[in-house]
Amino acid sequence: MTLIIFLGVLIASILLGLPVSFALLLSSMALMLHMDLFSADILSQALIGGVDSFTLLAIPFFLIAGEVMATGGLSERIVRLANTFVGHRKGGLGYVAIFTSILLAGLSGSAVADAAALVSILYPMMKNAKYPEGSSIGLLASGGIIAPVIPPSIPLILIGVAGGISIKNLFIGGIVPGLLMGMTLVFMWGFIVRKENLDVEKKATFSEKMAALKDGIWALFLPIIILGGIRFGIFTPTEAAVVAAVYAILVSSFIYKELNFKRLYYVLGRAGRSTAMVMFLVGCAMVAAWLITVAQLPQQLAEILAPMIDSPRLLMAVIMLLVFLVGMVMDLSPTILILVPLLMPIVKMAGIDPVYFGLMFVINTSIGLITPPVGTVLNVVCGVSRVSISTSVKGILPFIGAYVALLILFIVFPSIITVPMKFIIG
Numbered sequence: 103m104t105l106i107i108f109l110g111v112l113i114a115s116i117l118l119g120l121p122v123s124f125a126l127l128l129s130s131m132a133l134m135l136h137m138d139l140f141s142a143d144i145l146s147q148a149l150i151g152g153v154d155s156f157t158l159l160a161i162p163f164f165l166i167a168g169e170v171m172a173t174g175g176l177s178e179r180i181v182r183l184a185n186t187f188v189g190h191r192k193g194g195l196g197y198v199a200i201f202t203s204i205l206l207a208g209l210s211g212s213a214v215a216d217a218a219a220l221v222s223i224l225y226p227m228m229k230n231a232k233y234p235e236g237s238s239i240g241l242l243a244s245g246g247i248i249a250p251v252i253p254p255s256i257p258l259i260l261i262g263v264a265g266g267i268s269i270k271n272l273f274i275g276g277i278v279p280g281l282l283m284g285m286t287l288v289f290m291w292g293f294i295v296r297k298e299n300l301d302v303e304k305k306a307t308f309s310e311k312m313a314a315l316k317d318g319i320w321a322l323f324l325p326i327i328i329l330g331g332i333r334f335g336i337f338t339p340t341e342a343a344v345v346a347a348v349y350a351i352l353v354s355s356f357i358y359k360e361l362n363f364k365r366l367y368y369v370l371g372r373a374g375r376s377t378a379m380v381m382f383l384v385g386c387a388m389v390a391a392w393l394i395t396v397a398q399l400p401q402q403l404a405e406i407l408a409p410m411i412d413s414p415r416l417l418m419a420v421i422m423l424l425v426f427l428v429g430m431v432m433d434l435s436p437t438i439l440i441l442v443p444l445l446m447p448i449v450k451m452a453g454i455d456p457v458y459f460g461l462m463f464v465i466n467t468s469i470g471l472i473t474p475p476v477g478t479v480l481n482v483v484c485g486v487s488r489v490s491i492s493t494s495v496k497g498i499l500p501f502i503g504a505y506v507a508l509l510i511l512f513i514v515f516p517s518i519i520t521v522p523m524k525f526i527i528g
Contacts, residue, residue: 152388174354193295203245208325217246236497252280387439429470
């Protein structure tokens with residue numbers, strides 16, 4: 103009964119158009135009333151306590167780093183670097199988009215920011231070169247969703263907090279699946295453009311490549327500093343966020359000289375607003391997570407899924423199907439904060455590696471960012487490019503299919519993720 107009340111109020115609130123954070127708060131209050139636990143003091147303390155976490159301090163600093171990257175010239179230099187090295191191939195701008203999306207993922211950790219940057223810079227070039235419109239938009243959107251998987255990643259931080267998973271291990275574990283997502287796009291794009299009559303750019307000379315590398319090297323150092331520092335224990339993921347923000351500001355201000363005080367004020371304002379929204383959502387979700395534990399909702403769900411607990415792969419397949427369906431109609435962060443506290447006890451009972459589960463969850467919900475009807479990234483790229491939704495959906499379907507095939511591969515062969523992760527961690 104408690105599970106029905108919680109989910110019923112949550113779904114009804116979302117269908118009525120309430121923001122997810124308020125829907126979570128309302129469903130939590132309904133659960134407290136049902137269990138005769140309602141108290142405004144307890145509710146407010148749980149809300150504040152939900153965001154009282156040292157780990158969550160990483161979010162505002164990574165948001166600042168991402169905003170600085172977009173404003174301070176780092177994104178443009180990464181695109182120029184990618185174009186110099188791979189732009190000469192047939193469909194070269196598509197490969198530039200893939201290469202750039204992987205590099206940007208190691209800088210910002212935001213799918214929306216990366217996709218918007220890719221579209222604003224590369225789509226006009228692809229349009230002028232007469233690339234297929236729908237496929238171009240599909241590729242740019244699909245490249246943007248690599249960002250939540252490759253560190254630094256705000257969704258990985260959220261799932262680490264919500265599920266009690268090591269964020270360091272999530273960051274390190276996200277490298278291989280993120281790169282495999284990029285390889286998947288390479289194969290799919292090559293298949294799409296094989297019969298297209300596209301102009302091929304002149305191959306860059308060695309001196310041009312070295313000049314682009316010299317200009318972009320400071321941007322490339324950012325992911326190296328973050329991952330190297332975390333891997334070798336120099337700083338924690340939270341401290342890495344501070345280092346990333348300070349480094350991005352210094353490079354943009356004093357080396358590239360594209361970030362002045364006026365722009366910095368704008369960047370800090372945008373990052374502050376984004377942080378406030380994320381933190382309020384996290385606080386409401388942590389109230390719900392606490393009540394989910396008190397009401398023993400995971401145990402009730404475990405009884406439903408009991409026949410599959412002895413078969414981890416089957417259980418993962420069912421969970422991933424559930425997450426995929428939810429991700430089609432709900433944004434990434436709320437999906438993580440609602441479902442992870444509910445599913446994590448069951449995952450542990452089945453003996454599934456929590457880090458593997460966390461990475462699979464983020465990959466799955468990232469795909470939801472480009473699936474109609476709600477896909478946030480899909481809507482962003484359509485808005486920036488001014489391409490119709492219908493054209494974009496037709497172009498993006500092959501890439502969604504390729505990502506789903508990769509997800510199934512990870513379910514059948516978990517070692518693709520777990521073995522490299524354990525090797526890197528040592």
